[in-house]
Amino acid sequence: MATVLKKYCGSALRILNAQFEASSSLTHDTSLGSIREQVIRDFLEGHLPSLVSVVSGQIFDRHDATSTQQDIILVLKSVPRLPFASGIDLVYADGVVATIEVKSSLSGPKLKIIGEGIKSVRRLKPAGWGSVSHGVSHFWPPTRILSVVITYSGTALTALENVLGTMEEITRPDLVLDLSKGLLIRNEGLLIQKQQARPDYLIIDDAAEGFMLFLTFLTEITGTLVARGINWRAYCERYNQSR
16 A cells, blocks of 8 residues: 555656656757756655755865766865856865755766766765764765666666666765666665665665665755864865864
């Protein structure tokens, strides 16, 4: 029997997919991609705990290394923002909770390209020295950035799972959500109980259930992480001081 939350997620998916279809009349790829990203951003802004901001842009660290452009970045509101025009931010690595790449369609080759962007985020070196979380009911590490890929329609989940198995460890996303098919969850025991006899990813082959779990994971992580201790002077090296 479907839960209230799962029913809600099923209804939300129908709305998101309807907005996806409505945008199909556009022929300019850049405009089309921006609109479909904005649909996901708007949904997350309206549904996630108010402890995070939902932005787009690039992430930088204390050594001035930067990530590739990220479609969606979930950032702690306790961390300052460096905004530019058109809703693009330059984001401190220490404030990032999750990154999300949004694709209209997803294939194996596209997934590998996205993996390089994930690598660019994971190679950053934050200046944090601790964190504060309240009411924690999950096993996700408080300083680890969640990497998510969302597609409106992609290759079969089993095919994507096979591609993920060939990718370098640092490039693999934690979640791959297909709004029309379901969810792939990295089988590490952090987001969901590890299944020893299963491969690197667990498949949820129901779109509404996958979307429900996706929102639940984000809610758990963004709703319990209150603040991070950050050596802000590390970002201006000349004036860096150790406590």
